[in-house]
Amino acid sequence: MSRTRHTRGSRLATVGMSAAATTLLAGALSPGAAAADGPGRDTVLGNAATVIADQAARLGLTSDQSTKVRDVIxxxxxxxxxxxxxxYRQLPVLGGDFVVHLTAAGDFSGAERATTRPLSLTNVEPSVSAPKAADLATAALRLANVGExxxxxxxxxxxxxxxxxxxxKLAWRTEATGKDSLGNPMARVVLTDAVTGKQIDAWDSIETAAGDGRSLYSGTVPLQTTKSGSTYQLTDPTRGNTYTGDTRNKTDSCILILCYKRAAAPVLTDADNHWGTGATSSRASAAVDAQYGTDTTWDYYKKTxxxxxIAGDGKGSYNRVHYGSAYNNAFWDDGCFCMTYGDGDGTTFGPLVSLDVSGHEMSHGVTSKTAALTYSGEPGGLNEATSDIFGTLVxxxxxxxxxxxxWRIGEKVVKSGFGRSALRYMDQPSKDGNSADCWTSSVGNLDVHYSSGVANHFAYLLAEGSGPKTIGGVAHNGTTCDGAKVTGIGRAKLGAIWYRALTVYMTSSTKYAGARTATLSAAxxxxxxxxxxxxxxGAAWSAVSVK
Incomplete structure (x- = not known):
């Protein structure tokens, strides 16, 4: 399953330490997060402005730095x-994010920082040119797709x-994009030392996975639509005007911030407000699944x-179905704030529009609007696990x-040619042949879809406990890495704890040890x-060897 990254459009808060003053302009207060009689956005941001001025040394802020509000809870x-x-000196800082905690009275009560190292460079002039960085990134994209x-x-x-x-250190963060032989998008972020030209890190920036309407996977489902003249549009005015469109198997000319032309996906229309047939022969059937998945994910986050x-601002996203040719993927793209679904090749995957896939991909959008966990190493595994956890809870x-x-991921979309019954198994992640059940010091070297297994395993144990049980008609068996017995606390409490940890305590650099601390703080x-x-x-983390 996939997602792409974005930069939140909050307004700027400039911290001038030499003048011991802070100017903080309006940011975004997450709707539904504040108590009815609690402080309003302006009050919160004013409190925070005072606090970060007073706590500048603790937060590592200097006169060379500025801050931007990403989220408020x-x-x-x-x-x-x-x-x-x-x-720093007008350059974005990867790992520069932090969270300030205030009491109800607006006083400082603590902070989390993605890094605590001093932020100071002798200069910000690169020795490696931008064209050279671009060449290195495209070479890395080719190397990551040898044979394509x-x-x-x-x-x-x-x-x-x-x-x-x-x-x-000074670095080039380069988005390298292209298309494979079928016209499907390929993308990789390459981080290059701007002085030595050495590659620091690299990761895929498409993160893979996998009325009433008759859907492919969820039966007949209710849909809220919009009437326009004599026809109905698959646009939901009750959920931020979320809509679903058909790309007619076209692809984008580019993706992410480099996308100058995305494949058009005009909103689907219908004459009688009864959509699809439940079969792939009707192009509306996959659209029903996509719209239903978006609706259900919206409702889960709002009501729970x-x-x-997804952004916490009341605005809807949109879906693009029938993307590409035999495209075995689905992805969330922050650039268009939309979900895109391929039809699959029919042998390995069917159309990738199942409910847990929708919940998974849209949760990448939630992560990018909150903790923005870097999609590499252990933070990348936690990013993927967050989407698996919330996709499952949806x-x-x-x-x-x-x-x-x-607690299986993508079980509805896999075909016999895939060779197993699901993409991932959260009760025993290693059942997929690649994912990690238990944390080790090398887990961050795995692909993020496999390092996610540790957090997926934790989530299952926290919710359901250890030992065999049947859930949703499927046999599960929650094993532990230390042989201990774990008693579950239920799915609702897992979701509450993980959501608070994600939105309040985790940062872009959070690793597994930090995730343990964040979830304990949330609990x-x-x-x-x-x-x-x-x-x-604590017991569930210990059971997956995160101490």
Whole structure:
């Protein structure tokens, strides 16, 4: 399953330490996150402005740096949490993000920082030119796709400060994109030392996985549509005008910030407001699944976590179905704020529009709007696991008898040619032949879809406990790495703890040890330090060897 990255359009907060003053302009307060009588956005941001000026030394802020509000959360008791990105001498800082915690009175109560290293460079003039960085990135994209004939290669370097990989250094962050022989998009982010030209890191920026309407996978489902003249549009005015369009098997000319032309996906229309036939022969059937998945994911986040829309701003996204030729993928793209679904090749995958795939991909959008976990190493595994966790919880939330909730990922879209019954198994991740059940010091070297197994395993154990059980008609068996018995606390509490950890405590550089700390902090906030839930979080992490 896939996703692409974005930069949140919050307004700028400039911190001038030499003047001991801070100017903070309006940012975004997550709808539904504040108590009805709690402080408003302007009050929260004013409190935060004062705090980051007073706590500049603690946060590593200097006169060379500026900050940008990414997200704001207000708890029911009035406690406030403001998340920032930062720049250094006007350059984005990878790993520069931090979260400031305030009491209900607006006083400083703590902070999380993606890095605690001092941020200071002798100069910000690169020795490696931008064209050279572009060449290195396209070479890395070719190397990562050996055997593929790539065409239309484009690379756009951005000068940044890398604080994610040890001592902060000047670097080029380059998005290299192209197409394979079928016209499907390929993309890779390459991080290059701007002084030595050495590659620091690289990761795929398409993260792979996999009325009423008669869907392919979920039976007949209700749809909210819009009437236009004598026809109906597959646009839902009750969920931010989310809509679904058909690309007619076309592909993008580029993706991400380099996308100058995306494949058009005009909204689907219907004469009688009864959509699809439940068979692939009707192009509307896959559209029904996509719209239903978007609707259900929207409802899950709103009703369970108080988040209205993926960005928390009440605005809908949109879906593009029938993308490409035999395209075995689905991806979330922050550039268009949309979901894109391939039809699959019919042998390995069917159309990739199942409910847990939708929940998975759209949750990448939630992650990018909150913790923005870097899609590499252990943070990348946590990024993927976050989408698996919430994709699974969306499936359980739907309680659809045609697709009962279980802890398998993508079981509806895989075909016999895939060789197994699901993409991933959260009760025993290693059943897929690649994923890690237990944390080791080398787990960050795995592909993020496989390093995610540790957090997936944790999530299953925290919710369901260890030992065999049947869920959704499927046999599960929660093993542990230390042989210990774990008692589950239920799916609802897992979701509450993980969501709070993601939105309040995790940062772009959070690794597994940090995820343990973040979820314990979340459990303490929600249930108390002496609670059974707090103890269960610690036990579940220990059971997957994260101490």
């Amino acid at each position: 207000v708890d029911a008791d009035g406690a406030q949490h403001v998340r920032y990105d930062r720049t 004939t790539l065409r239309g290669l484009v690379a756009k370097p951005q000068l940044v400060v890398d604080a994610l990989h040890g001592k902060p 976590h108080g988040r209205t829309g 499936e359980f939330y739907a309680a659809n008898p045609s697709d009962p909730g279980d 303490k906030d929600l249930y108390g330090a002496g609670s059974a839930e707090y103890a269960a979080v």
